[in-house]
Amino acid sequence: MRGLKWRWFVVIGVLIWALLYLLPTFIPKASESKLLPHNRIQLGLDLKGGIHLVLEVEDEEAVRATLDALIEEIEASLKKAKIPYLEPKTIGNNQIALKLIRPEDVERFHKILKDEYPDLRWKAEETKGGLHLIKLELKPERVTQIKKMAVSQALETIRNRIDEFGVAEPDIRQVGKNRILVQLPGIKEPQRAINIIGKTARLEFKLVDDENSLQEALKGNVPPGDEILYGEQVDPTTHRKVRVPYLLKKRTLLTGEYITDARVLIDPQFNEPYVAITFNKQGARIFARITGENVGKRLAIILDNKVHSAPVIREQIPNGQARITGNFTLEEAKDLAVVLRAGALPAPVKILEERTVGPSLGHDSIRKGIKASVIAGILVVIFMAIYYGMSGVIADIALFVNLILLLAGLAMFQATLTLPGIAGIALTIGMAVDANVLIFERIREELRLGRTPRAAVEAGYGKAFWTIFDANTTTLITALILFQFGTGPVKGFAVTLSLGILANMFTAVFMCKVIFDSLFYKWEIKKLSI
Numbered sequence: 273m274r275g276l277k278w279r280w281f282v283v284i285g286v287l288i289w290a291l292l293y294l295l296p297t298f299i300p301k302a303s304e305s306k307l308l309p310h311n312r313i314q315l316g317l318d319l320k321g322g323i324h325l326v327l328e329v330e331d332e333e334a335v336r337a338t339l340d341a342l343i344e345e346i347e348a349s350l351k352k353a354k355i356p357y358l359e360p361k362t363i364g365n366n367q368i369a370l371k372l373i374r375p376e377d378v379e380r381f382h383k384i385l386k387d388e389y390p391d392l393r394w395k396a397e398e399t400k401g402g403l404h405l406i407k408l409e410l411k412p413e414r415v416t417q418i419k420k421m422a423v424s425q426a427l428e429t430i431r432n433r434i435d436e437f438g439v440a441e442p443d444i445r446q447v448g449k450n451r452i453l454v455q456l457p458g459i460k461e462p463q464r465a466i467n468i469i470g471k472t473a474r475l476e477f478k479l480v481d482d483e484n485s486l487q488e489a490l491k492g493n494v495p496p497g498d499e500i501l502y503g504e505q506v507d508p509t510t511h512r513k514v515r516v517p518y519l520l521k522k523r524t525l526l527t528g529e530y531i532t533d534a535r536v537l538i539d540p541q542f543n544e545p546y547v548a549i550t551f552n553k554q555g556a557r558i559f560a561r562i563t564g565e566n567v568g569k570r571l572a573i574i575l576d577n578k579v580h581s582a583p584v585i586r587e588q589i590p591n592g593q594a595r596i597t598g599n600f601t602l603e604e605a606k607d608l609a610v611v612l613r614a615g616a617l618p619a620p621v622k623i624l625e626e627r628t629v630g631p632s633l634g635h636d637s638i639r640k641g642i643k644a645s646v647i648a649g650i651l652v653v654i655f656m657a658i659y660y661g662m663s664g665v666i667a668d669i670a671l672f673v674n675l676i677l678l679l680a681g682l683a684m685f686q687a688t689l690t691l692p693g694i695a696g697i698a699l700t701i702g703m704a705v706d707a708n709v710l711i712f713e714r715i716r717e718e719l720r721l722g723r724t725p726r727a728a729v730e731a732g733y734g735k736a737f738w739t740i741f742d743a744n745t746t747t748l749i750t751a752l753i754l755f756q757f758g759t760g761p762v763k764g765f766a767v768t769l770s771l772g773i774l775a776n777m778f779t780a781v782f783m784c785k786v787i788f789d790s791l792f793y794k795w796e797i798k799k800l801s802i
Contacts, residue, residue: 276793279786286778287673290680297683311683316690316764317443317629319638320457323465326625327430327452332365334422334619335415339368340524342392346370349384358403359497366410367395371403378404423450425618430454433468433611443688451624462628464607470623471576471611475528475549475596477562479521480570480582486519497522501572503579506599513599518579520572525562530555534612536605539597545605547596549612556592564588575608641694648698649675652705660712662801666787667708670779674704677775678768687771690764700772707744707780711736712802725800726792733785740781748773 297312317324339362346368350357355377360370372378378397385392385408395409410418427446434442434456443455459465484495494500499522502515533550551559562571563585572582573596581597600608652671656664678700682689715732723731748770755766791797 276789283783283786290676293680293683311686313679313682314686314688315457316688317455317457318691319689321629322455322457322459323462324627325454325469325623327454327621328624329423329426329450329452330620330622331419331422331450335365335418336362338418343368349388353380353384355381366415368408369405371405373403375404422618426621427452429617430469468607468611470621474576475612476524476574477526478524478572478574479566480572481519481521482570484519486517489519490517501574501577501579518572518582526558528612531612534609536609545600545602547605547609549594549596551592559592560588560590641691645694645698648701652701656705660802663712666784667705670708670784671701671704673783674775674779678771681771687767688764692765693768696765696768696772699769703772704776704780707740707776708784710740715802729788737781744773744777
């Protein structure tokens, strides 16, 4: 028969491709070969064990941080234009208020705002006691953009932190408007990973207010524009950590967004680890200006609202380098360096859901899933061989190839195999022989009508093809919809079901037909066992 040779080339070529992709998964040393693809079947959280987290990004905090940065820039612009003003402050979630002393400066400031700050709009203006109170507002479209960017940046930051932590095959993606799903299979230190992922790592530099009384502030009389934050120190007598209050200016002078490097070093004087940080050029200029303008004052270094140190500025620091101390253990210092290098989260994240799956549970799931699939496969193979004879054996060969192609597809696309995915494989076993059953019953009908075995096979495949095609297509559409809109277990099921359907169309319709054609045209058999 014409075309039989090239169809065998296609079948053999597909089998070679499948085996090449399967070798790295089942023979670990094979993955070291340069001739083979390095793709391997990835096991999901329910099979390998690990942690599952759902995080919520508090995007409103990102808007407030943007307002604080704008206040710094506005102050610099006012100083440059020599416009006297009183200290600006934020109002609510998206407004800035400041007071101008001279009435003639209102128009000048309006022009500065229009030229240099397109994200702000003039909200209101009123005169009180000779001062001009001006309210500015972030434009709504800018607020929306900041919130979207906060989630995107948080996603990237978390991914960078996990990469530095060394977790293989993580699943990190956005879910909904401001939530992030994190799945880390095979993690050995789940709590440490959770701490690193959820750490805001917002590094801030603020001035200590030594002009007002800390004791009065602790009694509730906190001066306007100030706040109380706490740090920890080790009591030299009891060697216990005690909380130490600090009265600080609320204004953040510099944040960790300008950091380019963070390394753990050992202080030779005290033999304690500390984190050395280096700023980029812009951060170095800001740090030099801050230290130059505040010589003799204390500058607090704050991480996630905790004061780590508050050294006195002795002189201007022009090289853009600083250190964070705080009685760290070596592991704490390393984790801090990781999150600072990966970048601070643009907004705090809150853990909404946390699940830990033990590896023993995962191994048990794999064992039971494989056992169920093997039993189902054996029963199907025996039934087909007994009920359809030699034709059933051909269907069994197609079933075996179907499983090989399905697993190779998982490896090629680096899809994650989950427990529902194993259920999808078991379902695929049934669907794989279903197509053969339709074809064989059609062939039997043709044989009963008196056709020759060769003609019966041709007619059987021809008449059953569109029925099989329609059934598999509708199932594939459903599987693709499940994959697109489902999450977690549903996606795992949809992946194996989709790959199984595609493999089934190739093996049941194409490969089995090639085998039957070879029997009739190559070996010229006269009787069909069906």
